Amino acid sequence: xxxxxxxxxxxxxxxxxxxxxxAKNKISDTALLSELESTSRAYIEVQRRNGFAYIIDGMLGWxxxxxxxxxxxxxxxxxxxxxxxxxxxxxxxxxxxxxxxxRNRIDTSPFFHQFxxxxxxxxxxxxxxxxxxxxxxxxxxxxxxxVYDIAQALAHYLRQLGEFAQVQLTAAYLVSGKVSxxxxxLSRSAVEVLRKTVDAELMLHLQFGSAEKNLDNFLxxxxxxxxxxxxxTRVECLRGLETDKxxxxxxxxxxxxxxxDAAATVSLMKKVASMASFxxxxxxxxxxxxxxxxxxxxxxxEVLGEVVKLSGESL
Amino acid sequence: xxxxxxxxxxxxLNKAPFRVKDLARAVEQAEKxxxxxxxxxxxxxxxxxxxxxxxxxxxxxWACIYGLRFFESAGLDVVYDGEQRRVEMxxxxxxxxxxxxxxxxxxxxxxxxxxxxxxxKRPRLIQPYHMDELRFNKKHAxxxxxxPVTSAYTLxxxxxxxxxxxxxxxxxLAARANAGRRDFVLDLVEEVLRPVVKALDSExxxxxxxxxxxxxxxxxxxxxxxxxxxxxxxGIRAKKAVHICYTDYKALFxxxxxxxxDVLSISxxxxxxxxxxxxxxxxxxxxxxxxxxxxxxxxxxxxxxVDVHTDFVEPPELVRDRALYAAKVLGDPGKxxxxxxxxxxxxxxxxxxxxxxxxxxxxxxxxxxxx
Numbered sequence: 001x002x003x004x005x006x007x008x009x010x011x012x013x014x015x016x017x018x019x020x021x022x023a024k025n026k027i028s029d030t031a032l033l034s035e036l037e038s039t040s041r042a043y044i045e046v047q048r049r050n051g052f053a054y055i056i057d058g059m060l061g062w063x064x065x066x067x068x069x070x071x072x073x074x075x076x077x078x079x080x081x082x083x084x085x086x087x088x089x090x091x092x093x094x095x096x097x098x099x100x101x102x103r104n105r106i107d108t109s110p111f112f113h114q115f116x117x118x119x120x121x122x123x124x125x126x127x128x129x130x131x132x133x134x135x136x137x138x139x140x141x142x143x144x145x146x147v148y149d150i151a152q153a154l155a156h157y158l159r160q161l162g163e164f165a166q167v168q169l170t171a172a173y174l175v176s177g178k179v180s181x182x183x184x185x186l187s188r189s190a191v192e193v194l195r196k197t198v199d200a201e202l203m204l205h206l207q208f209g210s211a212e213k214n215l216d217n218f219l220x221x222x223x224x225x226x227x228x229x230x231x232x233t234r235v236e237c238l239r240g241l242e243t244d245k246x247x248x249x250x251x252x253x254x255x256x257x258x259x260x261d262a263a264a265t266v267s268l269m270k271k272v273a274s275m276a277s278f279x280x281x282x283x284x285x286x287x288x289x290x291x292x293x294x295x296x297x298x299x300x301x302e303v304l305g306e307v308v309k310l311s312g313e314s315l
Numbered sequence: 316x317x318x319x320x321x322x323x324x325x326x327x328l329n330k331a332p333f334r335v336k337d338l339a340r341a342v343e344q345a346e347k348x349x350x351x352x353x354x355x356x357x358x359x360x361x362x363x364x365x366x367x368x369x370x371x372x373x374x375x376x377w378a379c380i381y382g383l384r385f386f387e388s389a390g391l392d393v394v395y396d397g398e399q400r401r402v403e404m405x406x407x408x409x410x411x412x413x414x415x416x417x418x419x420x421x422x423x424x425x426x427x428x429x430x431x432x433x434x435x436k437r438p439r440l441i442q443p444y445h446m447d448e449l450r451f452n453k454k455h456a457x458x459x460x461x462x463p464v465t466s467a468y469t470l471x472x473x474x475x476x477x478x479x480x481x482x483x484x485x486x487x488l489a490a491r492a493n494a495g496r497r498d499f500v501l502d503l504v505e506e507v508l509r510p511v512v513k514a515l516d517s518e519x520x521x522x523x524x525x526x527x528x529x530x531x532x533x534x535x536x537x538x539x540x541x542x543x544x545x546x547x548x549x550g551i552r553a554k555k556a557v558h559i560c561y562t563d564y565k566a567l568f569x570x571x572x573x574x575x576x577d578v579l580s581i582s583x584x585x586x587x588x589x590x591x592x593x594x595x596x597x598x599x600x601x602x603x604x605x606x607x608x609x610x611x612x613x614x615x616x617x618x619x620x621v622d623v624h625t626d627f628v629e630p631p632e633l634v635r636d637r638a639l640y641a642a643k644v645l646g647d648p649g650k651x652x653x654x655x656x657x658x659x660x661x662x663x664x665x666x667x668x669x670x671x672x673x674x675x676x677x678x679x680x681x682x683x684x685x686x
Contacts, residue, residue, distance in 0.1 A: 010422065019426040063425045081424055083562075086533040088473055090424040177535070210489070231488045251488070257418050257433050257475040268486065293419025293431070 001269075001281050002053035003308045006168060006205050006227060006250070007065065007124050007288025009058040010297050015039050033109070036061055040112040046298060050305025053282075054122035054166045061110025064091035065126055065170060065288075066134060069157055072106040075099060075139070082134065085172050085208045087255070087291060094135040100149040102156045111161065118163045124288075127171035127204065128154060128194075129187035134173070147186055151193035158198055168203040168227070169194070174218070175209025175232070184217045195222040203227055203248065207287040212237040219243050224279075229286040231255075235268065241276035250286030252304055257296045262306035269311060283307060319685055320638055320653045320678040321392045323617060325558055325580060326463040326526065327658030328385065328397025328667060331378035333364065345377075348664065352384035375400055376451065383456050385664070389671035393461045393522055398658070400448050404465045404526060405473050406430060407444070412507055414438035418475060433475035434499060440507045443514035450518060461522035461556060462515055467503035468536075468543045471496070472529035496536070500543050508547045516551045523548075524556035524580075531562035537570035545575050556580060556617075560657045565606050572610055580617035582656035584637065585624055591632055593640040601637060604644040616645060619656025620677060621670045626662065628669040634677020639684060648685055653678035 011019070018035040021027040043058035062068055064084065070076050075098030081090040113121055126134070128150040132143065140146035158167060173179065174187060195202060204218065205227030211218055212233055218226050219241075227248035238247070249272060251265050265283075273281055284304060289297040332344035342364045349357025360377045363369040369377075382397035401407045409415050414436045420428040449462050479495030479502075512523055525547060530540045548555045555576040559567075564581060571579075587600025595602065607616055620637045621629055634653070642648035653674060659667040 011426075013420065016420070016426060016428060023426070083532065088529065088532065089422060092424070231492050234489050235487050253488075253492075256477070256480065258477040258481055268488075271486075291421055293421060295419060 001283065001308070001311050002246075003050070003283050003304045004052045004054040004122060004166070005047065005056050005289065005301075006207070006248075006284055006286075007056075007059065007170065007254070008062055008290040009043050009056075009060065009288075010290045010292055010294045011060055012039055012294045015060060036110075037112060041115055044112075044115055046301055048120075050301055051308040052304070053120065055116045055120045056122050056124060057112040057116060059110070059124065059288075059290075060112075065124070066091055066094055066131060068107065068110055069125060069131070069154065070094035070135075072103050072157055073153055074101045074103055076135075079136075085176060087208075089291060091134070094131070096135050096137045096139050096146070098139050100146070100153050102153045102160070106157065106160055108161070113162065113164075119165050121162075121164045122166040122168065123158070123161065123164050124168040124170055124205075125154060125158065127169035127174070127187060128190040129183060130171050130173035144186055147190045148193065151190040155194050155197040158194075164200045166201040166203055166225075167194075167198050168205050169223070170205050170207065172206070172208045174204075174214070175206045175211050175229070177209060179214070181217075184214060188217075188221050192222050201225060205248070206233075207250065208232065210234070210237075215241070219245060225282060227282075227284075230268075231286050235272060238272055239275045241278060243277070244279050246280040246282055247272075247276070247278045248282035248284060251283055251307075252285040252300050254285040254287040254289045254300070255291045257292060259299055260303050262303055262310055265303070265307050266310045269307075283311075318392075319648045319682045320642075320651055322390070322653040322675050322678050323393040323461060323522075323556075323578075323580070324386050324391055324395065324397075324671070325560075325619075325655050325658050326395065326398055326524070327401075327660035328382055328399070329660055329662060329664060331381045331397075331399060332664050333360070333381075334374060334378055338364065338367065348381055348385075351668075352381060352388045354381055354384050379448070379451060380455050383452060385668065386671065387456070387458050389668060390675035391458070391671065393459045394456060395461055395463065396448070396452050398463065398660075404528075405470065408465050408470065408507075408511075411441050411444040412438050413441055414478075415474065429473075431473065431475060433477040434471075434479065435477050437478070438503055438506050440510050443511045445511065446514060446518065449515055449520060453518065453520070459521035461524050462520050463524045463526050463558070464508070464511060464515070466525040466527045466544065466557075467508040467547060468500050468540045469527050469529040470507075471500045471503055472532055497539060500539055501546065504543050504546045508543075509549065512547055512551060516553050520553050522554045522556050522577075523551060524558055527557055527559045528561075530559045531564070531566045534563075534566035537567045538573075540567070541570045541573050545573065548575065554578070558657075560619075561585065564603050568606055568610055572612065574612075574614060576614050578615045578617050578652050579612075580652070580654045581619065583618040583641075584620060584622040584629070584656050587622070587637065589627065589629070589633060591636050593636050593643060598637065598640040601640050601644060604641055608645050615650050615652050616641070617652035617654035620653050621655045621674050623655055623657050623659050623662060623670075626666045628666065629673050629677070631673050631676035631680055634673050635680035635684075638678055638681035642681070648681075653681075 078092040203225035378399040379396040386394035415432040483491040483494040
């Protein structure tokens, strides 16, 4: 059993203030970076203390999931606010104005992976079709050309960022209810591009929607872990599941402050383990914890830590 | 309102420009706008400001009067005070509702955050809100009033749920989350919104507007959105308006067909061009009206003819063309109410006032086209 996070953590009030002060020129870039670094280190430590198998740096310098990668691409500008799926949170949509390629020098300032040991280091990036669907395409006449170019650029991007133990592709579009069978096939082929180049455990995380309808298709994706949002996907739909892949169960709600009971969560995990056959059971939040206030994100991490302890004794 | 293209505002205005710390500026602004808006006895305010004799409460009262005159003197048909007494559309109502506790700040985009509360028990109305505000405005308004109220669905969507999903039955988390959601929204309607709207209605107001910015956040809940609005408005004598902005309106159909209201105001100009013309190429922001026509909605539509997110002041001719195009798409000029995209809170009073003058003039020009 492994526990880990699946996306950005919330900025602390101190860090929010540092960003505001920087915008007003009250503090220097160095002072902001120093605050970012110390907050990232604190989040890394809390994940380590709670026994997480993979650790993220908190993604505190990311304004949204798409931004660091979008800002590293030629012929892309970010513009206008768009709703992040069914949340009261907005991202800036990439506007694609020409053929995509990775810039010669990418901006690595929002990353603090160097403080995480390589065998636990995890990065979260958008799945290529999700990135394409959330962008405004003003150049490509064919969706598949766009998606393959995103996948190629993403592969280069990940290589430049260094070594990771797990690479997560956040694929919320695939469970948004708008996906066609052609979309699924296109996404699968694009993930294949990444599979060939990424030397790490690869996870497809399906958040904000139910994976039930297309679960069989998702199991065909060339990834090692399938992540499910269990606040959208029924437990019952996993009955009889047979796969060698690992299954990640998002049993901790990243969008609500109500704290889960660790013992009840372990009991649900046991239920899934008894009704399905899969490689390994992974657990964590259903989505990024940045939709919670800082203190509640910490509490959720502690709930997961408790689940790790309890399941170590009983699973 | 039987005239074609009647003109309404949506709600908020920036704080009255005399509500500043700099005394000299406060005096200057109170004088400037007092004259411009023809505010009766504005000299009293100027004198009070000059002598530092004005309390915060009195200053807000004056701000409401200036807010009313702002819209009235620009020539709008239905007005309000620019929400001069309110802090913000989420925190303001929560002051009057028991059952919520603030949990901290959460991000909306980039480094913008809002204070988010959790419902911790069944909500209970402490006392109907917006009442003093409405009474005051009724005393001072010279035109019909429309009072804006944040809807139940939006209050629920912008809050955490530590009560309903906890008490929902069953082991399955997905089922529990869904069941809890519906109870949360409908309890807010029953315990809070309906009593508030009833109390406002009993004061005698021309329009009550439910503000529903979260309406299309979760398209699978659009039926719940509509049900909650209809339930809130049950038995209300005032005309019923709903404001939904910056969203994918198509996602709300066909549920919107069940909406039992008089006017739905939506944002269009933010996605439009500033070119003159009544052809589809010039008016992409208004294409969304086609779906309203296709479904033949029973209520009137108030498309935003003015973009509230830019200082560009739309010439009246542009407002006219947008109104005419809306009428063409809806197939009936009687279906169109002239409106802003949203509240004008983000614009200075100078820009906002010019925009309102243009809105009124543009609507009049469109009206003339129909004799």
